[in-house]
Amino acid sequence: MNLGSSEADDELLTTINTTPLVDVMLVLLIIFLITIPVVTTSIKVELPKETQQPQETQPDNVILSINASGQAFLYDAPVKSNAKLIEQLKGFADKKPQPEVKIRGDANANFEDVGRVLYAAQMAGLTKVRFVTEPVGD
Numbered sequence: 001m002n003l004g005s006s007e008a009d010d011e012l013l014t015t016i017n018t019t020p021l022v023d024v025m026l027v028l029l030i031i032f033l034i035t036i037p038v039v040t041t042s043i044k045v046e047l048p049k050e051t052q053q054p055q056e057t058q059p060d061n062v063i064l065s066i067n068a069s070g071q072a073f074l075y076d077a078p079v080k081s082n083a084k085l086i087e088q089l090k091g092f093a094d095k096k097p098q099p100e101v102k103i104r105g106d107a108n109a110n111f112e113d114v115g116r117v118l119y120a121a122q123m124a125g126l127t128k129v130r131f132v133t134e135p136v137g138d
Helices: 019-039 080-094 113-124
Strands: 062-066 070-074 101-105 129-131
Touching: 062 113, 070 080, 070 113, 080 113, 101 113
Parallel strands: 062 101, 101 129
Antiparallel strands: 062 070
């Protein structure tokens, strides 16, 4: 009882199926063709230059300062804790109109310390917050 020659079953398939590779490459090509026009713009627009206008400090502005060691100050008085700062800032948040909060962070202060003061202003309900910087000298 001969079921067939075994020579046909032993042959190895030595060709590579390139159809999945071509499919993937076509998908990538379509993705690149869609995203390239978004990245590059063909219309030339002259964007406005940044200018810093000096502003006067009004008496009702709240001045928060952070020194290089991370100590926070409300005006010139040191703040003992974040909870005390939030409590003090809530008094300013109740005023109508709300005063501006100006944060003066030392250039060598950690971002965490400045963020802690910014978070306290947010938790107190203050919405007008500015960062005070010095103009760059020419």
